[in-house]
Amino acid sequence: MIVLGINAYHADSSACVLVNGKLVAAAEEERFLRIKHWAGFPGESINFCLAEQGIVLRDVDIVAINTDPKAARFKKLKYLLRNNPSFGLVFEKIRTRKKRNNIRQTLEARLGMEPFKGEVTYVEHHAAHLASAFLVSPFPTAAMLSVDGFGDFCSTAWGLGEDCKMSVDGRVFFPHSLGVFYQAITQYLGFPKYGDEFKVMGLAPYGRDSYGKEISSLLSYDALTKFRLDLKYFRHHRHRIGYEWDNGIPEVSDLFSKELENLIGPRRRPEDSIKQKHKDLARSTQIVYENAFFELLSDIHGDYETENLVLSGGCAMNSVANGKVYQRTPFKHLYVQPAAGDAGGAVGAALVAYSHRCTNVRPEQMASAFTGPRFSDKEIKNELDALPATTGKCGCHIEYQKDFDSVLSETAGALEKGKVVGWFQGRMEWGPRALGNRSILCDPRRPDVKEILNTKIKRRESFRPFAPSILREYVSEWFEQDDDVPFMEKVFKVIREKRELIPGVTHVDGTGRLQTVTKDSNPQFYDLINIFGLATGVPILLNTSFNENEPLVCRPREALECFMRTNMDMLVLGKYVVTRLH
DSSP: OEEEEEEOSBSSOEEEEEETTEEEEEEETHHHHTOTTOBBOOHHHHHHHHHHTTOOGGGOSEEEESOOTTTTHHHHHHHHHHSOOOHHHHHHHHHHHHHHHTHHHHHHHHHTOSOOOSEEEEOOHHHHHHHHHHTTSSOSEEEEEEEEEEETTEEEEEEEEETTEEEEEEEEETTOOHHHHHHHHHHHTTOOSTTTHHHHHHHGGGSOSOSHHHHHTTEEEETTTEEEEOGGGBOTTTSOOOOSOSSBOOOOOOOBOHHHHHHHOSOOOTTSOOOHHHHHHHHHHHHHHHHHHHHHHHHHHHHSOOSEEEEESGGGGOHHHHTTHHHHSSOOEEEEOTTOSGGGHHHHHHHHHHHHHSTTOOOOOOOOOBOSOOOOHHHHHHHHHHOGGGSGGGTEEEEEOSSHHHHHHHHHHHHHTTOOEEEEOSSOBSSSSOOSSEEEEEOTTOTTHHHHIIIIISOOOTTOOOEEEEEGGGHHHHBSSOOOOTTSOEEEEBOGGGGGGOGGGOOTTSEEEEEEEOTTTOHHHHHHHHHHHHHHSOOEEEEEESOSSSSOOOSHHHHHHHHHHSOOSEEEETTEEEEEOO
C-alpha cells in the first residue's frame, strides 16, 4: 500500500510517502524553493517523494491531507453566531477550505497526470499530529499530546495510544492557544518572522523572572477547562491574521492587542537593541508557558496509567520545556518525532490513512530522520565542475578521497585544529534540525566558536546557542540526564564540572540542546565524532544547521554556494574535500 501524505496551504508545506507502513521519503517544500517555512502546495516535495520510490501519482493508493474542513463545524458556527469576527478572517477560512477541497484537481494539474483514481482522505489536524508521534514511537502504549497555534479550529488535543489504536479524549478549541500566547510575546519582543519563537527560548536564560505577574495575567489554567487566554490582550479571534497561505513566505500580523503594550510598555522593534527588560520578558514568558504546559501534562498523566509520553505540534519544538518533562511530571519516557510541527502533519495524515486500512498492523518506528534527497559522488563532481567559484583560481583546493576513512581522518584533524567544516553526506534530514548530514561542525572546546559562527558564518543574534552532538554511550558522563535524544528535541543540563570543557555548546544557563548519535542511526557521523573524541577526550561535536539565514541546504550546489559566501574553512561533500588556499 502506497500513501502520499501532504501538508498543504500552510506554513512548512511538505510531503511524504509511506509504503506498507514504512516512511520511505519525506521533505519540506522550503528545501527546494529556498524560502523559509514556505507555505502553499508542496509540488516539489511530492515530485521528490514519488521519484525517490520510482513511482508516479497513479501508483498511489491514498492521498492523505492533514486537515479536515468538516472538523468542529458546529463549534465554528457557534463561534460565528456568538462573536463578530472581521469579514477578512471569515473570507480567509473559506478561501483556504475551497483550495483544500480541490486537492485532487490540483494534484492532477501540478503533476501533469491523468485523472487520479485513488482515494483522497482528510485527517483532522491534531489527529494527524498525534499519529505522527505515537504511531512511529517505540512505545506500545503512551499518553499523547498535541499543542500548537491552531489547526481545524483546535489548538490542543490529547488522548491515549495503544498498539495500533488512538483515542482523542480532550481538546482546547479556538480562540485559546498556548502557541498563540508564545508567538504573540515573540512578536512583541521584536521577532516578527514566522518560526522565531526559538529566539525567545535562547534569550530567556539571560533574563530574570521580573514580569511573572504581568505575563501570568495573559494566561490562566484550571483542571476543567485547561488553559485560557485573557482575550483582551490578543486580536487573532477577531481579525484576519494570515495563518494559511498560498505560494509564499508565511507572514503573521500582530497577534497581540494594544492592551499588552498598556500592560508592559511599548513593543520592541526589530531594529532596536535588546535590553535587560526584553531578556526578563523572555524569561517570564518561558516560565509561564512551562507552568501551563506541565499542569496540562500532570492532568493528562492522571487520566492514563502509563509512564510514556509522545509530544507533537509546533509547541513540541520547545526543547527547553521538553528537557524538563522528567523533573516536572510523572512521565519517565518521552518521544518527539523530528518534524513535530506542521510539516510532520503530512506523515501523521499518511499514518492515519494507512492505519484505517491496515487496522491490526503497526507502522514502522521512525528511528531515523534521513528521508530526503541524496547525491552520488558523480552528481557532486558534476556540481563542482559546473561552478567556477570552486576552482583554485578563487582560492579553493578540491580533492577526492578514494576511501571514506581518509575523509573522516582529514575532517577530524581539521576540527581538532579549530576549523569550521561544512558536512554534506547521505540523505537530507526531515525536520528543522541538522542531525549530521547537512551540518556545520566545530570543536566544542573553543571558547570563541559561538562568536565566530554567529558573526562570520550564520550571521545571527549573538545570544543564540549551538547544539552538542554526542555519542550515545557517553551521555551520562556529560549531562545530568541520561536519555535518548536522536532528533535534538530536548535541552539538558551539562554536568557542572564538564561545562568549562565544552564552552562552545554550553548555554549561559549551563544547558545544551543535545543530539545523541548511535552507530546504527548514522555510522559516518558516529565515526567522525568517535575519531575526534579519541584524539581530544571529548566525544562531542558542535553541530549547527548548514545554512546562512536560509533553509537547510538540500543539494550540493547550495552547500557550495553557502561555503563560498561565508568563512567556513572546509567543505566535505561525500568523498570530495574542498579547502581554502590561504
